Amino acid sequence: MASTDRISELPDSMLHHIMSFMKARAAVRTCVLSKRWRRLWASLQRLHFDFAELESIQKLCWNRKELVRIYSEFISRMLQERESIDVHTFDVQNFYKFPDADDEREWEWISYAVNHKARVIHFATIYEWGNLPQSIYTCSSLEELHVFVEDPYPMIYPSSVSLPRLRSLDLSCVDHHFLKLILVQCPALESLDLAYCSGIDLRGIPFQKLRKLTVSCCTVLSAAGKLSLPSLESFYFEGSMSTLRDMGIESMPSLTYAYAYFYEEVYEETDASFNNDNSKILNALTNASKLEFYGFEAADLLHKDLQKCPTFFNLAELSINGCATCHSDMIARMLESSPYLQKLTISHNESHKVLHGERTAIKGVFLKSMYLDTIEIKVWRDYSTLKPLIEELADSLEGRSKLFKIILIIHKYADGPIIDEDFNTLCSSLAQQNPQIKLSYKLIT
Structure with a gap:
């Protein structure tokens, strides 16, 4: 019985949606499947180019610079042969991994995206701001712009800015003047990501x-x-x-x-900001x-x-990670300030100090925290201290009638043996002594 090619029978819009999840190189290669697929790639509106694809090819002892030139030519050729339709997403990834690439092509590719009314432009990474065409700052169709710059100098400021539809903006290595020029002309901005800005x-x-x-x-x-x-x-x-x-x-x-x-x-003793x-x-x-x-x-x-702050009435989940002094009085104060807290997570390099301090203080708060039902402890090292830590937690929670969960997350870098039978015995013993406490653990490998 002859097989039926049901995929090729799908409408163009559905096939384009499927191909939008593919890198551009793979999408173009579908042209060999059949006549039905020969020109489908040419009307794609979501274009994803990834220079990381060259890393696997380079293992075949190809000349690195020649590989970059061929891939860059592929991008330019594909853009030339596309149908004259608008672009929705233009995404170039891992360009920075190949510093010997022809960075002048950046301007060519981004200009193409702007001229074809792209809604999303994602370029990681361009070498300098001069490789961005001025037209990108007045692209009325642009809704998302994500640009990471490797070398911020020289900083080239846009002559004019008008981005009425821009909703998401990611920028790096810009100064105050550049940022002001852009942001005051983005009335629809909903998401802003700034990195390494001065x-x-x-x-x-x-x-x-x-x-x-x-x-x-x-x-x-x-x-x-x-x-x-x-x-x-x-x-x-x-x-x-x-x-x-x-x-x-x-x-x-x-x-x-x-x-x-x-x-x-690092503060000096005379530094006013210390206090x-x-x-x-x-x-x-x-x-x-x-x-x-x-x-x-x-x-x-x-x-x-x-203690100088108002109450956190909405706080349901609190995570404190990497603290050097996670003492019980600090945790007690946080619980008192968060009457509706449901889950507390503590990550610490020295697990035995997590609840160091006066047990009576935190025990009283635990009894009053009627909504708190889960404590999650992430242990990064010193596995041997788990037993006293669990016992201290169990003692602090004694008297609560509500079912309580203690979850221990043992990181793969923790010292000591892997979870063994003795630990399981400890869990069973504590569960019998404290039926309101459910003790479990997760081992991260």
Whole structure:
């Protein structure tokens, strides 16, 4: 019985959707399947080019520079032979892995995307800002722009900017002046991602629709004024606590999720910022339903400034990771400030110090925290301390009638033996002594 090619019978729109998940090189190769497929690739609206494909070919001892030239020629040739229709997505990945590539082609490819009214342009990475055509800053069809620059110098500023439909913007290695020129002309912006930017100042920019903000490894201008983010739902920050403080964020009433990774700062004894009040940082986060803190500075923030903040009425999940002093009094204070907390996660390199301190303080808070039902402990090393840690947790939770879950996540880098029969015996014994506690573990390999 002859087989039927049902895939080829699908309409062009469905086949194009299937091909949109393929890299451009694979999509073009479908032309050999049959006459039906011969020109389907030429009307694709989502184009994905990935220079990482060359790494597997290079193992065949091909000349590296020649491979890059051939692949670049393939991209240019494909664009020339495409049908004259608009582009939805233009995505070039891993170009930076081949520094001997002809970077002048960047301008050619991006210009093509702009001229064909691309909605999404993703280019990681261009070598310098001069390789971006000026027309990209006035592309009325553009909805998403993701650009990572390897060499920020020389900084070339756009002569004019008009991006009325831009909703998502990722930029790196820009300065304050460049950022201002762009952001004031993006009235529809909902997502902003900044990395390795110098001297940024977001105050004074109308962010009425901004829902997601990411700031990584940036420096901030110390300027007067406050930053209001009325629609922000997700906030991701990576940097020093002083940088976050200097951003001047006043309030985020719509916030649901916040992530903060604080770099450890070195202070002189005479440095005024050492004793600076960081409670404003926590004040700005009080509406979140999920908070994640990373870094040694996070413990200091929670320990010193938490008592100056209002109650976290919406907080359901709290994660404290990499803290050097996760003592019970700090955890107790956090639980007291979060009456509706359901899950507490602690990641620590020295697990025996997680609940170090006065047991009576945290035990009382556990008994009052009626919504808290899960404690998750991530252990990165010193596996041998698990037993006293579990026993201490069980003692602190004694008296609770509600079923409680303690989840231990043992990281593959933890010292000591792999989970053995003795540990399982300990779990069974504690379960019998504390029927309201459900103890389990996950081993990350």
